[in-house]
Amino acid sequence: MTDTMTREQRVVLTIAVLASFVSFLDGTVVNVALPAIARDLGGGLSTQQWVVDAYLVTLGAFILVAGSLSDVLGRVVVLRIGLVGFGVASVAIAAAPTAEFLIVARALQGVAGALLVPSSLALITSTFRGPAQARAIGIWTGATTVAMLAGPLVGGVFVDALSWRLVFLVNVLPIGVTLWLLARLGHRDHRRPGARVDVLGAVLCAAGLGGVVFALIEQPNLGWGSPLIWIPGLIGALAFAGFLVRQRLAREPMMPLGLFRSRNFWAGNLATVFVYAALSLNGFVVSVYLQQGAGLSATLAGLASLPSTILMIALSSRMGALSGRFGPRLFMTLGPLVMAAGALLLLNVRGDFDYWTQVLPGVIVFGLGLTATVSPLTAAVLGAIDSERSGIASAVNNAVSRVAGLLAIAAVSSIVGGALDLDGFHRAAVFTAALMVLGATASFLGIRNHLSRAE
Template structure:
């Protein structure tokens, strides 16, 4: 197909809505893949014997690679063709899903998730950037709304689809379900999408990409391994030191190059900086909670996988409702008030969640999950809008890329830090007195492992201790979430601009508008 350089007539292509359907399938697959694994982790921990740290790596491998490669992936599409790179990304995602479905041990699952992260990093920015080649200005907003809704819909669908698959098939089915979806997306992209590119885009900086990936990887490794090895372990300290050095080198390099991939100078803008911090904090809390909640619902409360997925809906429901209702509230009260209030609600919900006990039952959990979802929605939408609104038109692309990258970094650190805090508290609290050394070590790996050991040993005391230890660890994680949200609310109230910043020149690019809608 010929390269599209002028899209003025592309909005009337009769195939455009079919092409949009292909993009929707791609984004929907990525959307529910972000949450489907969380429901599967307790089952995978049981079948693969995965420790809490290994479960963190299964979740974080995707997010770290995704965050590190999203910016260079977008530039690859601009330079070599967005349709070509989008198809490549879907192919990589499909191959990674097959590898995950066939894996029979933890390291292969982690490798598969990292491989899927490469594909996801290509698909996400490029699915948005091809919209201008398909739709004219009069239809573009509607198309952006459709594709963004597909991404949002994937979040609550993930736990339900994952739960149903786990109740009927083996855990590899949560990977295998991606294969037909990705194959449909590839076929439709080949047949329906025109090729577009922007030869004037910045070149991919290989060194900056490597610094980002290795710096994030070292940081996440240190956080995940610290509870097991000890925070003073030489390897952990060395990895922390390496992470600081690599990230500092990245910042220095990006400040010196003429056209940086990560435009750090944008952080000097108060509106962009504090809105970005708020949006990143929300991803930190959301991702951390989605990691610690399924084992509580499944192992402690005794729900099956499908029941666990359904019981996460109050969180997702509150998030989706509030995210759609946020804009009118911002119009009336201003973004600073709404972001601050959303973070205060989030802090209240997390602190309320710290009152959860083993005997609380699901009703209390559903209550604070619903409030948590509302806090998320009312904080993240105006924060995203404020951050993007603070960007001048000529830096909209680099600014939106920096914002989305930092959000993914927040997600990775949330899983690593909150998961490690929970893991350390669980190991310290669990009573393994009277168990053989090997069984005691196995029980300390995770609440799932402890319940299996308790069942094999016929020990009701160990089962009760495992439940108590896990709830104790979850309480500490929620306490950290509450304190972080409270501090962020105070910072937002003190430093956020009272009104949304207007762009200095021009209007938002369609891909930037899509990032707003996808908040």
């Protein structure tokens, strides 16, 4: 496909793939490194939750503002800032002397990561047109899927053979290559006259997510009655409500609430909340328990979910084609139900652990359900909005999925009962299945096939 592209298009696509690869890779390598981080720096389950959620809080809060920042500063400038910031934060994480230092560095890395994915897609959509754009986005999507596949494997090997600290330096080389390609690109940057960044909206969103997440993570240690829990939680809830009001009143909102007038858009995003909360909860709990509870090495824990990812790579395009033929509702209903069945199969995990009989069947069933869900869900959400607004629609859906995962991981301690032992693992499996059933219900009741965009 790339042989029909101009030199500039090939360079732009390579830049977009590498920049997004960095962000997606970092999101998947971290789970297998969590037990090693906790052993080295201390802090137990709450430290592991914060290592993941510090990144997701700032990523979810600032991914919406990245689009308007690109309009003000230019896509190439924003991408360059994101890459440099991500690289510096990665080095700081690798050198972290304490858990608190690492968590702060992860939060800063999330801010930088929020600039990468939207800017990468914006570069593609501004450089490619028509069928070439669809092919370019397909290549970009395939590369990010490879990052999902490579992340747990690379992370596990690095943790076992070298150090968890080097896991966070994996992305330094692709960052360097991407910055070099950007310098060679000679691409004329585009700025939109009169564009403004909604700083107040971004601050309200970050404060809202941060307060709620702090309360959820620390609540098992201090209890809901502690002012150190309910005050940040209340402030966070009020700040997030203020963010929604701001989006209603702002002249150029980060998240235009008018998008949610479309039935498939709001229903698809509601399904996204449940499905991606379940996915994040499942990924976190399985990666940590297989090491701390079942005694597997980080490499084997990384390999454990490989069959699910392979199924997704092999069958996702086929599922997308079938969804285009029959409509997304069937797939968005059955897919989460199949994933719920896969999660419940993890109840077979026992003290005398055996991966092949207790985990692999659930991973395969879960992977089939995931494959049936993701492409139709994305198509339903983006297909509900006019093509000229697909960028902001994609950013909103991306933010919704990140925030859903953020809240699920923040609630891990409450879900598992304070400790990720075998009983806690089983409780998490049941909770994952329940979230998937809610996702299937939202899809069945809300999604309509072949709606006009006005509906």
